[in-house]
Amino acid sequence: MEGPHLVLVFSGKRKSGKDYVTELIRERLGPDTCAVLRLSGPLKEQYAQEKGLDFQRLLDASGYKEKYRADMIAWGEERRNADPGFFCRIIIQGVTQPVWIVSDARRKSDIDWFLSCYGAVTQTVRVVASEETRKARGWIYTPDIDDADSECGLDQGTSFNWVITNNGDQESLDEQLHRLMDFIHSKLDSSV
Numbered sequence: 539m540e541g542p543h544l545v546l547v548f549s550g551k552r553k554s555g556k557d558y559v560t561e562l563i564r565e566r567l568g569p570d571t572c573a574v575l576r577l578s579g580p581l582k583e584q585y586a587q588e589k590g591l592d593f594q595r596l597l598d599a600s601g602y603k604e605k606y607r608a609d610m611i612a613w614g615e616e617r618r619n620a621d622p623g624f625f626c627r628i629i630i631q632g633v634t635q636p637v638w639i640v641s642d643a644r645r646k647s648d649i650d651w652f653l654s655c656y657g658a659v660t661q662t663v664r665v666v667a668s669e670e671t672r673k674a675r676g677w678i679y680t681p682d683i684d685d686a687d688s689e690c691g692l693d694q695g696t697s698f699n700w701v702i703t704n705n706g707d708q709e710s711l712d713e714q715l716h717r718l719m720d721f722i723h724s725k726l727d728s729s730v
């Protein structure tokens with residue numbers, strides 16, 4: 539079969555644990571089976587290039603990216619408005635693994651793009667954590683970011699195939715991941 543056997547499109551608010559959870563799944567499936575694709579990757583790369591910033595530092599969970607977040611959001615929005623598939627098309631280039639995880643859908647247009655191209659094999663996954671948990675992970679409510687589309691674009695009007703609650707209880711997370719892993723394996727088995 540050409541193309542992905544399964545595309546999991548993840549979303550969730552900042553510090554909900556999107557990177558953490560998607561990395562766990564990738565570890566369990568292995569790098570030959572699963573690729574984690576980040577829409578923010580090419581966004582940050584091009585933004586850093588244009589603004590003369592440190593791309594590597596924009597990638598980690600430190601304060602550096604937070605300093606530029608508002609401006610990056612505006613920059614990315616311009617690109618997406620002009621072409622909703624702009625970042626989507628870049629991240630899927632040359633990916634050969636059967637399972638694709640898109641770790642950071644933020645807008646309905648991100649999900650719609652994957653549904654329109656890979657709808658038959660796409661599942662949407664929402665990662666949820668309480669405000670208390672997100673605060674403990676370093677989240678500080680920031681107006682114009684936390685109340686804007688980048689964080690709230692998928693709050694309403696989107697249904698998710700899976701919801702993963704990630705409040706730090708490892709046993710509960712493990713149980714939820716087990717269910718998702720069973721599903722992933724069933725899709726892999728049925729496609730061979």
Ligand SMILES: Nc1ncnc2c1ncn2[C@@H]1O[C@H](COP(=O)(O)OP(=O)(O)O)[C@@H](O)[C@H]1O
Binds near residue numbers: 556557704707
């Ligand atoms: N279940 C968890 N157990 C321990 N640490 C976690 C868990 N989920 C997230 N974290 C930590 O919280 C921080 C934010 O998580 P991250 O995955 O970067 O969130 P997001 O990508 O949604 O902004 C990271 O330092 C991450 O390691």
Ligand SMILES: C[C@@](O)(CCOP(=O)(O)OP(=O)(O)O)CC(=O)O
Binds near residue numbers: 553557597
């Ligand atoms: C400009 C952004 O792409 C920055 C995203 O950076 P990360 O994906 O690293 O952010 P969190 O995981 O939520 O902390 C947001 C956007 O609106 O596209």
